[in-house]
Structure formats: structure tokens, C-alpha cells
Amino acid sequence: MKTQEQIEQWVRPNIRRLKPYSSARNEFSGEASVWLDANESPFNEPYNRYPDPLQWAVKHRLAKQRGVCPDQIFLGVGSDEAIDLLYRIFCEPGKSNAIAFTPTYGMYRVCADINGVEYREVPLQADFSLPVEALLRVADRESRLLFLCSPNNPTGNAFPEADIERLLTDFDGIVVIDEAYIDFSSHPSWLARLNEFPNLVVLQTFSKAWGSAGVRLGMAFASPLLIGYYNKVKYPYNISGPVQRYALDLLDRADEVCRWVEETLAERSRFVERLSTLPLVRRVYPSEANFVLVRVEDATALYNWLVEVGIVVRNRSSVTLCDDCLRITIGKADEMDSLWEALCRYNQNREK
Numbered sequence: 079m080k081t082q083e084q085i086e087q088w089v090r091p092n093i094r095r096l097k098p099y100s101s102a103r104n105e106f107s108g109e110a111s112v113w114l115d116a117n118e119s120p121f122n123e124p125y126n127r128y129p130d131p132l133q134w135a136v137k138h139r140l141a142k143q144r145g146v147c148p149d150q151i152f153l154g155v156g157s158d159e160a161i162d163l164l165y166r167i168f169c170e171p172g173k174s175n176a177i178a179f180t181p182t183y184g185m186y187r188v189c190a191d192i193n194g195v196e197y198r199e200v201p202l203q204a205d206f207s208l209p210v211e212a213l214l215r216v217a218d219r220e221s222r223l224l225f226l227c228s229p230n231n232p233t234g235n236a237f238p239e240a241d242i243e244r245l246l247t248d249f250d251g252i253v254v255i256d257e258a259y260i261d262f263s264s265h266p267s268w269l270a271r272l273n274e275f276p277n278l279v280v281l282q283t284f285s286k287a288w289g290s291a292g293v294r295l296g297m298a299f300a301s302p303l304l305i306g307y308y309n310k311v312k313y314p315y316n317i318s319g320p321v322q323r324y325a326l327d328l329l330d331r332a333d334e335v336c337r338w339v340e341e342t343l344a345e346r347s348r349f350v351e352r353l354s355t356l357p358l359v360r361r362v363y364p365s366e367a368n369f370v371l372v373r374v375e376d377a378t379a380l381y382n383w384l385v386e387v388g389i390v391v392r393n394r395s396s397v398t399l400c401d402d403c404l405r406i407t408i409g410k411a412d413e414m415d416s417l418w419e420a421l422c423r424y425n426q427n428r429e430k
């Protein structure tokens with residue numbers, strides 16, 4: 079098991095030394111009836127006030143729901159902020175490196191490039207299983223971050239607990255498990271084991287199952303020490319007041335979110351079953367997410383034809399291991415019916 083001292087060692091020296099910005103709301107956060115400390119306007123309530131920089135109300139609510147402590151949570155402007163800040167906390171530009179398998183979510187590489195950090199990628203095995211040994215082999219003393227997206231985008235599979243545990247134990251750096259699609263998966267979340275691994279960061283988001291991509295709210299869960307560094311480097315008021323109020327309201331509607339997930343899973347099964355009867359479909363990959371990866375005959379031709387009839391899917395045919403693959407998000411029943419009708423029409427034209 080890694081120690082707190084090791085985690086501290088991996089933090090960039092300038093960040094370890096950093097004295098963070100101290101806002102008015104940091105210095106006094108108790109109760110008062112007259113607020114004259116932050117040069118806010120007294121007009122236009124409630125938008126006139128700066129929000130809670132550490133979003134404690136949301137974190138307490140979320141902590142109770144996910145079975146963690148409030149000081150194990152960072153809230154970001156989407157998971158994208160949580161990813162970028164990990165580079166800023168742990169990676170020295172031009173010196174450190176980050177590791178991930180490919181294909182996976184594109185932001186890990188983009189953030190590496192923005193931060194001037196070398197990004198090392200290892201292809202998944204042909205059956206999309208995790209190349210555990212190869213990931214460990216490309217690691218060296220300057221490796222700081224290892225990204226594991228599970229369930230993975232765009233392949234849709236989740237990785238076995240034993241493989242991930244091996245990486246958590248044997249990789250000498252921070253292991254980031256991106257659980258953007260965990261609500262659609264039959265695998266359990268790593269949140270249950272957060273306390274066992276000081277080098278573990280679990281990312282989740284409100285953008286997928288929680289139906290709130292437009293709001294931009296993501297979460298990182300980790301040890302209080304690591305969350306302390308997140309708080310040190312983030313913009314003081316990264317999550318706006320309206321978004322904090324929205325999140326509190328949404329967290330009270332968890333039952334409704336459960337129904338959305340169930341409906342999506344039912345649509346996923348119905349779509350997968352239909353797809354496998356279509357001659358132009360070569361392979362439907364098993365999915366633990368709200369999308370399916372499908373290998374077809376000439377993906378680009380089909381993609382273009384779908385666009386012409388007003389249906390947009392994601393063409394992944396230029397991605398490693400995804401030749402002739404489309405990634406199709408699961409929508410509502412009527413949307414999936416429209417897509418199905420279009421696919422049948424395409425198939426008929428093709429047979430003519």
C-alpha cells in the first residue's frame with residue numbers, strides 16, 4: 079500500500095509550496111446578517127453573492143448518497159476540469175509522463191498536450207481486455223498518472239476488478255478510474271474501496287446517467303490529502319451558485335434518475351437484439367454503458383447516409399482497433415425506432 083508521504087512526493091514542488099488565493103468567503107464562512115466583505119452588489123438576489131468556494135452543502139448530500147466523506151470529494155466544471163487539474167498537480171511539463179491504453183476517452187491526451195506532458199499509450203488487447211503487463215512496462219520513474227476508463231469509451235466494456243487492483247498496487251503513481259458510465263454497468267463502483275488505496279482517484283460525472291451534460295458538473299473522489307491539492311489549485315469559485323442549487327435539487331431526484339437508467343438499459347437490450355439481425359452488421363460489442371460500438375460493412379458510407387436522413391452517430395472507424403465501427407448512443411424509444419427504420423431502409427437499398 080502506498081503511503082501519504084509517497085503521494086506528497088509525486089506532487090509538483092511548486093504546488094506543494096503554493097499558498098492558495100484566499101477569498102472573502104474563505105476567510106469568513108459562518109453566519110451573519112450583514113455581508114460587506116466581498117465587494118458584492120446588495121441588489122439582484124441570489125445572483126449577487128459569491129457561491130461557497132468548497133460547495134459544502136452539495137458535498138454533504140453527495141457524500142451521504144455515495145457512502146464517502148465530504149472531504150473525499152472535489153467538484154469540477156465537468157470531469158474535464160478534474161482531469162486537467164491532475165496534470166497541474168502531479169506533472170512537471172517536459173519531465174513527467176502520463177499513461178493510458180488506447181482507444182479511450184480523448185481528453186486524457188488533450189490535457190497532457192496542453193500541459194506539455196508526455197502521453198504514453200498502450201493498445202488494448204484485440205478482445206479489448208486490459209494490457210496490464212504492457213501498461214506497467216511503459217511506466218518509469220517519471221510516470222505520475224495512469225488513466226483507466228471503465229466502462230471504457232468507445233469500446234463499452236468494463237475491466238475485471240483483479241486487473242485494476244494489480245495496477246493500483248504495482249503502478250507507482252496516481253491511478254485514475256474514470257467511471258463516467260458506471261450507472262449503466264453491472265460492475266460495482268471503486269468508491270467502495272476508496273479508503274484502501276491512497277493513490278486512487280475515481281471520476282464520475284452528472285453528464286451521462288444524471289442527464290445534466292449542459293450544466294457542467296463532474297466529481298473526483300480521493301483521499302482527503304489529494305482532495306486538499308485539488309482545492310489548492312482550482313479556481314476559487316469554479317462551481318457557480320445556480321449550479322450548486324441545481325445539484326442539490328437533482329440529488330433529491332435520485333429515484334427519477336434510476337428510472338432513466340432502467341429505461342436506457344431496456345432500450346439498449348432492444349437495440350442490440352435488433353441490430354444482430356441486420357446483414358450489414360458484422361459485430362455488436364457487449365456494452366456496459368449508454369452506447370454500443372458496432373462494426374459494420376463500410377462504416378463511413380453508413381455514417382454519411384445516416385447524416386443525410388438527419389441521424390448523427392459517432393464514426394469511430396479511424397480509431398485504433400475500431401475499423402469500420404460506429405458508436406451509437408442509446409436514446410429514447412422513438413429515437414431508436416427512427417434509427418432502426420433508417421437502418422432497415424439502408425439495408426434494402428443496399429440489397430437492390
Ligand SMILES: *Cc1c(COP(=O)(O)O)cnc(C)c1O
Nearest residue numbers: 156157158183231258283285296
Ligand atoms: C462523457 C465522458 C465524461 C464526461 O465529461 P464531463 O466533462 O463531465 O461532461 C468523462 N469521461 C468519459 C470517459 C466520458 O465519456
